Amino acid sequence: MTFVKKIEAVIRHYKLEDVKNALSQVGVQGMTVNEVRGFGRQRGQKETYRGAEYTVDFLPKVKLEVIVEDSDVDKVIKTITETARTGQIGDGKIFVTNLADVIRIRTGETGRDAI
Amino acid sequence: MKKIEAVIRHVKLEEVKDALTEAGVQGMTVSEVRGFGRQKGYREQYRGEDYVVDFLPKVKMEVVVAEEQLPGVIETIIRAARTGQVGDGKIFVTDLEELVRIRTGESGGEAI
Numbered sequence: 001m002t003f004v005k006k007i008e009a010v011i012r013h014y015k016l017e018d019v020k021n022a023l024s025q026v027g028v029q030g031m032t033v034n035e036v037r038g039f040g041r042q043r044g045q046k047e048t049y050r051g052a053e054y055t056v057d058f059l060p061k062v063k064l065e066v067i068v069e070d071s072d073v074d075k076v077i078k079t080i081t082e083t084a085r086t087g088q089i090g091d092g093k094i095f096v097t098n099l100a101d102v103i104r105i106r107t108g109e110t111g112r113d114a115i
Numbered sequence: 116m117k118k119i120e121a122v123i124r125h126v127k128l129e130e131v132k133d134a135l136t137e138a139g140v141q142g143m144t145v146s147e148v149r150g151f152g153r154q155k156g157y158r159e160q161y162r163g164e165d166y167v168v169d170f171l172p173k174v175k176m177e178v179v180v181a182e183e184q185l186p187g188v189i190e191t192i193i194r195a196a197r198t199g200q201v202g203d204g205k206i207f208v209t210d211l212e213e214l215v216r217i218r219t220g221e222s223g224g225e226a227i
Contacts, residue, residue, distance in 0.1 A: 009217075011217070034146060035147075037144070037145050037146070038143060038145060039142050040141060040142035040216075041142060043142075057132070061144070077215055080217070081215060081220060085217050085218060086218075089218065091218035092217045093142075093179075093214065093215065093216055094214070095118060095211060096212040096213035096214070097211060
């Protein structure tokens with residue numbers, strides 16, 4: 001156990017800058033993002049195209065990953081939630097997993113020192 | 116709660132999505148990845164040179180399920196994604212410590 005958690009957040013594209021800045025303000029310095037597509041219970045939305053109604057399920061989102069010490073998890077979840085929320089369907093989700101280890105490639109530091 | 120990540124063939128995405136929906140899985144996230152397993156892709160010839168194509172495009176799909184649903188969901192993914200050929204992919208299961216629905220703040224099982 002490293003007492004380090006990985007937090008993954010699937011959020012709306014246009015919220016990325018806001019979330020990044022808010023995280024920086026609470027001391028989270030680094031992150032990784034990638035492009036994903038997804039949907040939740042409401043399965044995207046219905047759209048009409050050329051007179052035919054169909055469900056668009058996989059919607060483009062951004063997945064953001066940060067590593068934090070256990071003691072910071074609640075603060076970071078709150079920061080992401082408050083910044084990323086619009087109140088509309090499609091706001092996204094946050095996933096927290098335990099990290100068996102984390103290593104800084106440049107220096108070989110591990111665990112908390114690698115955050 | 117468990118997080119399931121499945122690396123599968125592109126061509127199987129719709130089928131796996133439909134099978135999971137039928138099995139009661141409410142949502143998923145997918146991303147484009149590249150990868151290979153033990154067989155390291157395949158050999159190809161290009162302009163007379165023999166080389167190994169290792170990183171092949173795949174889709175990574177992530178879903179969250181309650182612990183009780185885990186065996187059933189794994190089986191559903193396998194049945195829908197398997198072709199029997201090298202390159203079918205792999206499934207990775209991790210424990211989810213916490214889950215939060217951003218729109219409502221619901222957490223834990225209610226956020227699934």
